[in-house]
Amino acid sequence: MGAGSGGNLLGDAAHLAAPNGEGANLAMYDGAELGKALAAHPGDVEATLTEYAQALFPRGTAAATDGTQLHEFLFGDNAPHRLVTATRRPHEPPGVGEHRRAPARRLFARAALAG
Structure with a gap:
């Protein structure tokens, strides 16, 4: 929401996206940015909210894109594989290090059976 809308949002409320762990970070950053805009425009609520909203939307778009990519990586097609x-060490050929990944494979198998 921007200036003149009757309300303004911060953090998770302003950045509708798949969860990616950035909600609290964005809320704190948004609060700091709003504080800076308030200090830059004392007594001018319209200018404050306009400046705040202009920075908010590109930041929110970036966070939403990151959240979508993370969601696809974790839950999309072929996600367990x-x-x-992704957790295989770069120098390991396939099949090496399977003992480290076996618990994760069992967990994914159980989740697939339960789901």
């Missing part, structure tokens, strides 16, 4: 591949 993609996650196992």
Whole structure:
């Protein structure tokens, strides 16, 4: 929401996105940015909220994009295999290090059976 809308939002409320662990960070950053805008425009609520909103939306878009990518990585097609591949050490050929990944594979298998 921007100036003249009757309300303004911070943090998770302003950044509707798949959870990616950034909600509290954005809330604190948004609060700091709003404080800076208030200090820059004392007594001018319209200018304060306009400045705040202009910075808020690009930041929110970036957070939403990151959240969507993380959600796809963790829960999209082929997610368990993609996650196992991502945790493989770069110098390991396939099949090496399986003892480290076996618990994760069992966890994914149980989740697939339960779901």
